[in-house]
Amino acid sequence: MSGLKIDNIQKRFGDVHVLKGIDIEIDEGDFLILVGPSGCGKSTLLHMIAGLESVTSGTISIGQRDVTHLNPKDRDIAMVFQSYALYPNMTVRQNISFGLSIRKVPESEQEEIVQRVAEMLQIGPLLDRKPSQLSGGQRQRVAMGRALARKPSIFLFDEPLSNLDAKLRVEMRTEIKELHNRLGTTMVYVTHDQIEAMTLGQRIAIMKDGVIQQFGSPQEIYDEPVNQFVAGFIGSPSMNFIPCPVVKQDNQLSIELDNETGKFYLPIDGKNAELESWVGKTIILGLRPEKITHDIASHADNQGIHRANCRVGIVEPTGPDTLVFIELNNTKTVCRVDPSEAKNTGENIDLMFDLTKAVFFEPETGERVC
Amino acid sequence: MSTSTDKRNWGDLVQAMLPKIVVAPTFVATLIFIYGFILWNAYLSFTKSRLLPRYDWAGTQQYERLFANERWWVAAENLVIFGGLFIIFCLIIGIFLAILLDQRIRAEGALRTIYLYPMALSFIVTGTAWKWILNPGLGLERLMREWGFENFTFDWLVNSEMAIYTVVIAGVWQSSGFVMALFLAGLRGIDDSIIKAAQVDGASLPRIYRSIIIPSLRPVFFSAIIILSHIAIKSFDLVMALTGGGPGYASDLPATFMYSFAFTRGQLGIGAASAMMMLCAVAAIIVPYLYSELRSTRRG
Ligand SMILES: Nc1ncnc2c1ncn2[C@@H]1O[C@H](COP(=O)(O)OP(=O)(O)O)[C@@H](O)[C@H]1O
Numbered sequence A: 001m002s003g004l005k006i007d008n009i010q011k012r013f014g015d016v017h018v019l020k021g022i023d024i025e026i027d028e029g030d031f032l033i034l035v036g037p038s039g040c041g042k043s044t045l046l047h048m049i050a051g052l053e054s055v056t057s058g059t060i061s062i063g064q065r066d067v068t069h070l071n072p073k074d075r076d077i078a079m080v081f082q083s084y085a086l087y088p089n090m091t092v093r094q095n096i097s098f099g100l101s102i103r104k105v106p107e108s109e110q111e112e113i114v115q116r117v118a119e120m121l122q123i124g125p126l127l128d129r130k131p132s133q134l135s136g137g138q139r140q141r142v143a144m145g146r147a148l149a150r151k152p153s154i155f156l157f158d159e160p161l162s163n164l165d166a167k168l169r170v171e172m173r174t175e176i177k178e179l180h181n182r183l184g185t186t187m188v189y190v191t192h193d194q195i196e197a198m199t200l201g202q203r204i205a206i207m208k209d210g211v212i213q214q215f216g217s218p219q220e221i222y223d224e225p226v227n228q229f230v231a232g233f234i235g236s237p238s239m240n241f242i243p244c245p246v247v248k249q250d251n252q253l254s255i256e257l258d259n260e261t262g263k264f265y266l267p268i269d270g271k272n273a274e275l276e277s278w279v280g281k282t283i284i285l286g287l288r289p290e291k292i293t294h295d296i297a298s299h300a301d302n303q304g305i306h307r308a309n310c311r312v313g314i315v316e317p318t319g320p321d322t323l324v325f326i327e328l329n330n331t332k333t334v335c336r337v338d339p340s341e342a343k344n345t346g347e348n349i350d351l352m353f354d355l356t357k358a359v360f361f362e363p364e365t366g367e368r369v370c
Numbered sequence B: 001m002s003t004s005t006d007k008r009n010w011g012d013l014v015q016a017m018l019p020k021i022v023v024a025p026t027f028v029a030t031l032i033f034i035y036g037f038i039l040w041n042a043y044l045s046f047t048k049s050r051l052l053p054r055y056d057w058a059g060t061q062q063y064e065r066l067f068a069n070e071r072w073w074v075a076a077e078n079l080v081i082f083g084g085l086f087i088i089f090c091l092i093i094g095i096f097l098a099i100l101l102d103q104r105i106r107a108e109g110a111l112r113t114i115y116l117y118p119m120a121l122s123f124i125v126t127g128t129a130w131k132w133i134l135n136p137g138l139g140l141e142r143l144m145r146e147w148g149f150e151n152f153t154f155d156w157l158v159n160s161e162m163a164i165y166t167v168v169i170a171g172v173w174q175s176s177g178f179v180m181a182l183f184l185a186g187l188r189g190i191d192d193s194i195i196k197a198a199q200v201d202g203a204s205l206p207r208i209y210r211s212i213i214i215p216s217l218r219p220v221f222f223s224a225i226i227i228l229s230h231i232a233i234k235s236f237d238l239v240m241a242l243t244g245g246g247p248g249y250a251s252d253l254p255a256t257f258m259y260s261f262a263f264t265r266g267q268l269g270i271g272a273a274s275a276m277m278m279l280c281a282v283a284a285i286i287v288p289y290l291y292s293e294l295r296s297t298r299r300g
């Protein structure tokens, strides 16, 4: 049993309240992502799990064991740091075996472990080099190797990929995921990159200002964000937030949208009960870019699909899709369109709005309405 | 049109030459007063010069007289004692203070200034102050006796066996703060997360310093030892102010030996020869250092 339970953890640095009551519970073998903008307290939380930072209040348990006040070395954890934190005076081999020799693992066994780790991460040829003679990607591997040498019950990663270039980052991301599948060890992974969070995590905790905004699976968080912050943080390009008046049109609850080509109304099906009281008021419609597409004939009869003709603003080809920017209620709105269907700036395009996954937020608080 | 380009050319020329023009006087001065005089001194060491320079070649006669001189060997032995202890104690105390200050204690700025302050004094002031402190009739010994420790004796300053050690004490007092500053800068340059990684690996704080931090400060050791050893070899004013080389010539160092032979005893030739020996000692330390420095900058 080596799940992780964080119970109402608080952290203050003097007057600064950094973590304001964090609750997280994951099972053994889970891959937990802590994601949020810089300065929201992710590293602080991770360091508290590791025992490198004291706890102001609350408890941390690993498995059944309360580790809140244990030293890092007694917590059975291994950690990979953002700056890699390799020991500059030691060779790669010594870096990997340092923790083992402190734990008095016999020399022959140490060598065996170093070989196993080196093979797993393909760093065999680097074993006798010093960290200063390695590239960024190689240092990253060595840092992982050092963590892998011991078989801890939890791996902690603090933005391990953020110093790598884009291509290497994607490769290493896949490798970390494979590693997790192979080892099945519980992992806690801190990142500020929402793509990393979505691709790696089984459980994602989205943090802002020392508070967990939402804790759930990637798909849950993507489809059912609890507030505008989460909705905007996850997904790229970001979700569109369009303020729109709610009206009764032909006895059908609708939202009013205004493009340069004229006003049009999109009926809302299925959420009438919640939105009835909003008639005559303005609500924030949250609609992901891939829910506004070119006209796909085969989808036309599906429920919740509506067509509208809009003026094209800026066009950004990305390869698989072209991002078309339109103006709705004076808000810039991104649509994901097939490249062959995209129009040029200033032309009109027939777009298809899919409101089945649309979400609505309070304009003032950003809280989810429905 | 052509005049304006001429003017601009002149302006450009002056601008391009300006750094060279500014540096030229000091360059010439360095050339004459340092390297020129080194060569002159080297020549004098092979002549029969006594009170005044003479230029008749005498081969290695002055060196033979130097090596036959018992006082020279006392000075050389003193240099080994002084240099060795001075460097070792400065390093130990400097590193110790740096590690303590690195624990993010309060009032660090004030403490750092206090320890660094002796460096701002000239060796003359240090020497004089310590002469008073260590003077048996005046300083520490008298103080302790007045406090009631009647048998307390601390007479190293006037003891010819121990006088050189008082020079060590004053030198260490003056320079260990500087070593501390060097090491503190080095410690501050070490990434915090390296220490955290070692903690997660299970290492205790002393072990972290012993196995990781101090070994990775090797370049700092190197600089500190180079600087300290050249201070040690050149030491002159400290000895002059503190012991004057005495009692007798018991605390002579090569620099004070050179001064007294060349300028007070009218033995310019021997003085020049001893100066050359000091130059060789400094070169033996500095040249490998410069070599490795230049090589690494060219590489890096
Ligand atoms: N030792 C410390 N003393 C005071 N404030 C700190 C300390 N460490 C972190 N903080 C503050 O805590 C907040 C969260 O920091 P951190 O956990 O590093 O953020 P993140 O990793 O999410 O970018 C920041 O505002 C930071 O300024």
Ligand SMILES: [Mg+2]
Pocket (backbone or CB within 6 Å): A042, A043, A044, A159
């Ligand atoms: Mg961080």
